[in-house]
Structure formats: C-alpha cells, structure tokens
Amino acid sequence: MSVEAELPVLTPKDFATDQELRWCPRCGDYSILAQMKKVLPTLGVPREKMVFVSGIGCSSRFPYYVSTYGFHSIHGRAPAVATGLKVARPDLMVWVITGDGDALSIGGNHLLHAIRRNVDLKIIMFNNQIYGLTKGQYSPTSPQGKKTKSTPYGSVDAPLNPLSVAIGAGATFVARSADVDIQHLSETLERAAAHKGTAFVEVYQDCNVFNSGAFEFATKKDQKQDNCIYLEHGRPLVFGAQRDRGVRLNGTGHLEVVSLDEVKEDDLLFHDEQEEDLSHAFRLAQLRWPHAPEPMGVFRDVQRPTYDGAVDQQLRDRRAQVGEGDLEALFNSGDTWEVH
C-alpha cells in the first residue's frame, strides 16, 4: 500500500510518552508495555490512527504510557467505550487494555457483547488473578482456596476460565501468552493486530506485590516447556523439554496426555486454529495447569464479518438505494396539510 510506503519509520521510543510510569517495580505490566511498543511500529498503521482504551485497574494505566490517542475510562466499561469509538470511526485501530477484575467481574457484560458482536477491537486482558490497585482482594480468576485480604480463610468462589468465556461468546480470535515470555508475547500481539474482528488475548501477568509467582509454571525457563503446549497451526500437540509427550483425543472424546514412546505423533490431536467449530478451541481451553499442560498461543483465528463493518455497510447500502438523506423529504413524510 502506498500509505505504508510513505509512513515515517518509527521505533519503540516513538511510542513512549513523557508520563512517569506508576506501576510497582518489577510488575509484569512493564514487560507487556515494552512488547507492545516493539510491535506497534511494525503494524503499518499511522500512530494517530491508533487508540488505546482502558477501564480501571493497574493495567488500565497503560494508555498514559503509549503516545497514541488514548482513553482511560471507568471500571469495566472499556469494551463499550471502544465499541462506540470503533462504530463511529471504523478507520481507527482500537485496542482495549483491561484486567481480570475489570473485564470479567464489573465489566463482564460488555466483554461478552463486544465479543459476540465481533467488533474489530484488540482486547488484551492482563490476568494477574488478583485485585492489585485496591491492594489485594481475590479476583474472578483467583483459584479456589486463595487466601487474600478479603478471603483470610481462602476463597470459596469458583474461578472463571477467561478463554472459555471468550470462546463461549463465539470469539473469532483467542490467544494466551505470558508477560515475560517476550518473543511469544510480541508474536501473539502481532497476530491479534492482524486479525479483523474481536481479538481476545489473555496475558498471564505477575503481580509481584500481591500475587507473586502465580505464573512461574508458564514463565520459568526450566519449567515452561514441561508445563505448556506451544500451539502451532496444523501441528500435533507435542510438549515437554524433550518434546516427548503429547495430547490426544481418546476414544471417549476426552483429551489425554500421552507419552510419545507409546503413541505416534500422527495419532495426537492436531491443532487447527481455523476450525469453525468452537469445540476444538473450547477443549484446548479446558487444559489447565497443574492438572494438564496449558496451551499457549493462538487457540482460534477465524473470519466473520465485523459489527462495525456491518453497521457501516448498512449506511452505504441505504445511501446507494435512496441517495443521501434529505431533510425536506424526512420532514414531509406521512400526512401533511397546508394552512393558508
């Protein structure tokens, strides 16, 4: 595209702002911000055409630190603000930055509806399984039994599985990555950016103050290969530091971890991110550590018309049909009469 050719070459530095970062030292958010700033200049989208919209929480400070247009909205409502913006301005690239409390608790309704409409938004949900900004209460993704300020005897709440929620709402793009897995994270963000429609990305993010180490299983170099399956489209589900284990669909329709000593690769479950049937991605989302290896990467990437595109299309169709709106005709519609 000629537009891309004329774009000045930008670097991550060009996406920094003059605002002092207000996250705790060693917070996982720093890494996610760094990967985002690395990815943004590569997208071929002018900086002024990008908007970051967030809700409330530690992660939602994000827009202040990216030199695009930004909107730090109110708790839980970022997907709705972003939907209004994207419908009014389909020419913009709109990112939503949210957290587990923001997206799945107070804002659960908006998340569901943005996804089921397939609004062209890139929703990045930082999941740290805790309320950080309010200083350490359990969140809707905290595991049962979690002891926090508001659950001194352990949480009795059953947690939500964010990817199951997104897939259940019919998400066209679903992925998972982790804050300090920098290569994997930047690749995942690039994939989300390239998707047309709602992209939902869960990023495991360490809250080193209130929930330190919650995702070590997926980030520690010596553990992650054994605990995670790195999804590859069209490839069998193989994992392990020695790549000696895999996951297959057994005769009863359940996923089962097997040793490659006993089962051939060809008999494993093959990953197909373009599978229209939601059950494939949903099944993968049920694999949770420590009971099973957790899939990381792109679970699902399918094409469906976007909501904002369809709204825009109706306007164009109608104008093609009847021409530009005429106030005179509108005012005079229905029965009219003259008074002399």
Place this chain on the structure above:
Amino acid sequence: MSTGTETPQSPEKPLETLESVVIRFCGDSGDGMQLAGTQFTNVSAVFGNDVSTLPDFPAEIRAPAGSLFGVSGFQLCFSSGDIYTPGDEVDTLVAMNPAALKTNLNDLRRGGTLIINADSFDKSNLQKAHYDFDPLTDEKYLAGYRIHLVPMTRLTRDAVEGLGLSTREADRCKNLFALGLVYWLYDRDATPTEDWLKQKFGKAPAILEANLRALRGGYTYGLATEQFTVHYKVPAAHLPPGRYRKVTGNEATAMGLATAAKVSGKELFYGGYPITPASDILHELSKLKEFGVRTFQAEDEIAAITSVIGAAFGGAFAVTASSGPGIALKGEGIGLAVMTELPMVIVNVQRGGPSTGLPTKTEQSDLFLSYFGRNGDCPLPLIAAQSPADCFAAAQEAMRIAVEFMTPVFLLTDGYIANGAEPWRIPNVEDLKPIKFAHPREVNGNGEGYLPYLRDENLVRPWAIPGTPGLEHRLGGLEKADRTGNVSYDPENHQKMVEIRRQKVANVAKTLPPQEVDGPESGDLLLVSWGGTFGAVRTAAQVARRKGQSVAHCHLRYISPFPSNLGDILKRYKKVLVPELNTGQLWVILRALYLVDAIGFNKIKGKPFLIHELTEKIDEALAQ
C-alpha cells in the same frame, strides 16, 4: 359510503358547529384504542384542526381481557382555536367494555356523550370490572349523560359476514366500527384512514375489506339510526400559515437530533438501550441510515452512555436517551463525560418513579436526578422541551450547547410529551442553523505540544480527534491537570478544575436568550413552570387573566444554567407559584438560588395537570 349491513335511510340530520371537542376512546389493551385515537388525530389534523393528544396505556402489553388494570385509553382534543392540552374534561367517551366505563366515567363531563359497546356488558365482563350491578340499566349511575348503547360486536360481525373471517378476527374490527361512528358524529372525512388501511392490509384483502366494512358500518350506523339525532362539526383552526404534519415528542426529538447533525455536516451516533417511554427515539433514528445516523442498541444502559462517550471522543455528534432507571445507571458514565469534557446529549424521557415506578405514566420527578445525580461536583447544562413539537427545537438546542461548550447536556422530556402528538409546522431546511464546531489540526501549546485542556474565553477546551497527526493525547476519569490534561492529584489544581467546570457551565447563560414572561411584567402572581406542563400552565394563566386576575407565566426551557434575567423576574411579583408533577424539585432549586419564598403546587399521579386544578390553585394563592 357503502355499508356491509343494511341500506341506510339517509335522513337529513342537523349539523351543529362546535369550537373544541375532547374525545376519549377506551377499551381493553387489545381492543385497538391507540389505533382508533391515532387515526382520529390524523384525520383531524389533516382537516386543519389544532390537535393535542394523551395516550394512556397499561405497562402490560396484553393485560387479561376485561380487567380494570388492562384498560387502554387515548384522549384527544381537536379545535378550531389554539389549544395547548388534550383537555380537562371529556365531551365524548367511547367505552368498549365495563372496565373501560368504570375507570373513565369520572372524566366525562355532565351532559357529555357516552357511546358504549353494549354487547360487552355480559356477566363475566361485569364481574371482571367489579360491577355488582348492571350499569346500563341502573338509572342513577348514568344519569346526566347522553347515552348511546350500540351493539358493536354484533354489528361488526354482521358487517364482515361472508369474508371467511373467524369470530376472533371479526371482533378485532370493532375498533374501526367505533371509529366510523365517531367520524360520523363529528363529520370527519374517513379517507385518510381508508388509505392507511389499504396501505397496511394491502396484502391481506379479506382483512382489509373487513376493516373497511367495519369503518363504513359504524359511519352508516350513525347516519341511519334514530339514536343519533344530531352531529357536529369543528371548523379548521387558524394556525400560522405553512405546511404541517403531526408529530409525537419522541419523533420530534429524533428528527431534531438527526437535523442538528445533518445541517452541521456531522454524522450522528446514538447508543441506547430499550426502555419505556424512550424507545421510540431509538426506533426513529434507526430508520435514518441515509443521514449517516449510526444506532447502537447496547447491551445495557451503561454501555449505551459509554459507547456515546467513545463516539464523541471519535468526533461524532453523540446521543443517548433513556428514562429514570436507565438514567440512574448512566450516572458514572455521565461523570466521565463531564471530566473528559466531551459533547453529547442525554435525553431523559421522564416517567413515574422511584425505581421501576410507573413506566407508562408521566412525571417530572427526575429533575434532581439529572441536575445532581452524579458523584463529585459534577455540573452540566440542562434544558427541557415544553410540548411534542417543541422537542424538535429543544433537541437541536441541546446539541448546540453540548458542542459549543464541550459538555454533556441533559434534554428533559416526559412520557406525556414523548407519546403525545400535536401539529408541527414544518420548517424550511434553509432556515436551520448549523452548529459551529472545530477539530484542531495544529498544536496549541507554546512549545508544549497539544494541550487538550487549554481553554478559550468561555473556558471551553478544544476537540481534537483521533486520526489527527501530532495531536495524540490521552483523556480519562482521573482529575486533569489544568492545560495539559495530565493526571493530577495536586490540591490547588483540583480546586481550580472543579471551579472551572462549574464556571464553564455557568458561561452557557451568555448564549441564552433572555427569559420571557407571558402576561403582565409585574403583578400579583407569577407562575413558574418547566417542561411538559407548559400547555396546562399557559392556559390556566390565560384563563386567570380573562377573569381579571393579575397573573403572569414564566416557562423555563433553560434550567441549568438559568437565563441571567430570571432573578429579576422573580422579584417583580408579589407571589411566585411553581406547579410541578413532582414534590417540588424546581421549587427547591429556585428557593436555594434566588431566596424567593415561592409556593409549590405538586401533583404526583402519573397524569398531567388539568387546567381547572391550576386555576383553583391560582385562586387560592391570590386569596391568601
């Protein structure tokens, strides 16, 4: 006219002329009374009468047949003079069943005409209406009215016989029989209704024929039977010259909003969630795609307001509408709009509250909610429409203030004017003024880049929108530093910003026309009203002056800020009376801001003021 029943005798019956008539159609909510009332209104408007309507329906779509709470009514006044209200007392009441008679008879004036579907007065319906006697044979009960007992069910069935309709389908046509009869009684030309039926039922010839036969059957019945000895005409009104149409308040609001965007070269974004009585605004706007109107039926009220905030950030003329419970939910979002200083209109079509309250009834009890209902010191401009047709101008004015002052603006209407209808003189498109707005393309700071909170002489900040290179900035709900808009917790800055936001709203008054008063410039009593009570209060003040009383009327469109001359006006009268359909909300604000010892007059029945209620209160206030 042909008839489906017997050949008329065409007797010549005298035609008397009346100045003004109030008719009410009432029956079961499934009886088609809204349709009958709407058609009568259309026919009268097209004929050239001034009209004013009051639909009154239950919240249930199909309440149990024959029940008292399932009664649906439609009242209209049509006149050869200027009218402002649907009338106090009913001249002609059409009652389709015992429940309708029971709930509406009190409003019929003594000597008024009562047309009853006698077929529906069976034991079961009498029981459902809690009648332990037969009102049709009770001499005292209906004494003093001109009663016409018409076997409408049977006559309608006879009229449609041979068309292959089921009894149920045949009975559905009896509202048109009643309508036809009233058309004869008031010498109306039924052609617009016949045309409408042909359009609606063109694809169902049997149903169309049945409806036409019922309509004509009713008309012929009036002409032919000896029951009706006289009929009436109401000549055309002397309205200002021009082309007219009938509009409801919600239609006019939708057209006003679309017009404000269109003449300004902008697209309109509407985010809304269905709620009675505001949904028609969404319905109307969703038709206007060729005007660039984007409607978003949100998942809830909060998404509706926050989507509007997103659209306004993107540069759209943005609007949401709701009613009490929905406005309550939008509160936090409206606060964000005040903090980010983005332009948008929030329409509050008020209904009876609190809580779910009276969804289909009218009230003015959301003035406090709209004025104060947010956390923090959170001021915004507030204006109110006074009648159905006035919603057109009020909606444009709300958008003007929003865009010129970069602020959310409340537009208050209510269930009465939203669903009520009146003639609207169609404006010349060339006379409609565009709203001035600018999206800056260049940085405004002196070497500091773009400053989103740098202000003009009215304290208005600039509206740079995404897509503009070099003006990238971030907005949000945390307190803003003056000029830069950066997050600030500085105590001095917070005080300054709270005061700036308040002063900015106060500055709107500089652009408002001076408040006008109808009646003497000073005197014994000033009536101060706002919103949908305009018609009743204006009429009551005129009635009082005709009686020789020194009464003036000040009707407020602008409630926040008030026009700057309001304080002077309030001082020029010995007494100030504030009639409202709430417990005295404007009354409190006027007393607080102007230290005026105003008297409140408050009706909270889900119904508009009647003129005589106001004139009696005026007498009382003057006597004290």
